Amino acid sequence: xxxxxxxxxxxxxxxxxxxxxxxxxxxxxxxxxxxxxxxxxxxxxxxxxxxxxxxxxxxxxxxxxxxxxxxxxxxxxxxxxxxxxxxxxxxxxxxxxxxxxxxxxxxxxxxxxxxxxxxxxxxxxxxxxxxxxxxxxxxxxxxxxxxxxxxxxxxxxxxxxxxxxxxxxxxxxxxxxxxxxxxxxxxxxxxxxxxxxxxxxxxxxxxxxxxxxxxxxxxxxxxxxxxxxxxxxxxxxxxxxxxxxxxxxxxx
Numbered sequence: 001x002x003x004x005x006x007x008x009x010x011x012x013x014x015x016x017x018x019x020x021x022x023x024x025x026x027x028x029x030x031x032x033x034x035x036x037x038x039x040x041x042x043x044x045x046x047x048x049x050x051x052x053x054x055x056x057x058x059x060x061x062x063x064x065x066x067x068x069x070x071x072x073x074x075x076x077x078x079x080x081x082x083x084x085x086x087x088x089x090x091x092x093x094x095x096x097x098x099x100x101x102x103x104x105x106x107x108x109x110x111x112x113x114x115x116x117x118x119x120x121x122x123x124x125x126x127x128x129x130x131x132x133x134x135x136x137x138x139x140x141x142x143x144x145x146x147x148x149x150x151x152x153x154x155x156x157x158x159x160x161x162x163x164x165x166x167x168x169x170x171x172x173x174x175x176x177x178x179x180x181x182x183x184x185x186x187x188x189x190x191x192x193x194x195x196x197x198x199x200x201x202x203x204x205x206x207x208x209x210x211x212x213x214x215x216x217x218x219x220x221x222x223x224x225x226x227x228x229x230x231x232x233x234x235x236x237x238x239x240x241x242x243x244x245x246x247x248x249x250x251x252x
Contacts, residue, residue: 012061013059013060013061015061016061016233016237017060017061017062017063017233018062018190018191018233018236019062019063019064019187019190020062020063020064020065020066020186020187020188020189020190020191020208021057021062021064021065021066021189021190021191021192021193021232021233022065022066022067022068022189022191022192022193022204022205022208022209022212023053023065023066023067023068023192023193023194023195024068024192024193024194024195024198024201024202024204025046025049025050025067025068025069025195025221025224026194026195026196026198026202026220026221027042027195027196027197027219027220027221027222028042028043028045028046028220028221028222029042029043030042030196030220031045031046031220031221031222031223032045034220039081040081040084042220042222043081043084043085043088044088045222046088046221046222047088047092048222049221049222049223049224049225050067050069050092051092051095051098052225052226053065053067053224053229054099054104054140054142055102056225056226056229057140057142057229058102058104058139058140060229060230060233062140063140063141064140064141064143064186064187065140065141065142065143066109066142066143066144066145066186066189066205067142067143067144067145068145068148068202068204069092069144069145069146069148070085070086070110070145070146070147070148071145071147071148071149071202071203071204072110072111072147072148072149072152072203073149073202073203075118086119086120086123092144093106093123093126093127093129093130096129096130096133096134099130099134099142100133100134100137102139102140103137103138103139103140104134104137104139104140104141104142105134105135105136105137105138105139105140105141105142106130106131106133106134106142106143106144107131107141107142107143107144107183107185107186108127108130108131108143108144108145108146109143109144109145109146109148109153109182109183109186110145110146110147110148110149110182111147111148111152112124112127112146112147113156113182113183114152114156114182117147118147119146119147127146141185143183143186145204145205148182148204149203150201150203150204150205150206150207151203151206153181153182153206153207154206154207156180156181156182157177157178157180157181157182157207158177158180160180161176161177161180164176164180177207178207181207181208186208187208188208188209188210188211188212189205189208189209189211189212190212190213190236191212191213191215191232191233191236192204192205192209192212192213192214192215193215193216193217193229193232194214194215194216194217195217195219195220195221195224195228196217196218196219196220196221197216197217197218198216199214199216201214213235213236213239215232215235215236217231217232
């Protein structure tokens with residue numbers, strides 16, 4: 001936003017934006033290699049970019065933003081690279097004061113929810129603190145998919161639902177299955193974005209994004225700035241998708 005420019009009311013901005021944008025952040029390593037830099041520098045720049053995109057999404061009136069931070073498959077990368085990525089993503093949760101001050105509600109989906117995560121305890125503590133501190137905020141809902149895999153989420157939901165069905169007679173249906181996912185409050189995805197030109201879902205939000213338009217940009221994630229997000233939103237508007245009615249966050 002230009003200096004001195006007044007933002008339109010949130011309702012007006014939200015009416016022009018998809019309710020839930022999910023992003024597969026891809027291309028950090030290739031961005032760095034193309035510049036003769038170590039892959040770790042690409043991840044460093046990618047973490048900075050994510051913080052900026054959270055601010056931009058909030059400014060554009062997006063109410064839900066979900067970012068694919070670290071997948072269950074990422075554990076197969078070289079240990080040094082994994083350790084570096086984990087350390088950087090801890091920084092996202094350390095931006096708690098900024099996001100809390102901007103009324104952002106932080107959520108996390110992944111193995112941490114199921115209690116089976118291999119994440120270091122120090123990162124789990126940062127996640128728990130961020131989620132707890134911002135749980136009453138009413139602005140942008142920012143969800144980081146961390147140590148996340150959609151297939152594992154579906155198995156987790158199936159186990160939860162079968163247990164509830166056996167113990168309390170809960171009917172097995174699409175709504176009851178959705179209520180058994182990592183984060184039941186997460187609404188259907190209205191726009192799925194992937195950077196770097198790859199046209200794959202990569203085991204991301206398979207249940208929530210089943211009807212979402214899939215926007216792919218050749219831009220690597222560290223270069224995905226405000227203009228790139230605005231281009232994705234303009235493409236979405238041209239698709240004229242059916243925008244899902246936003247669900248209220250589940251009572252905690």
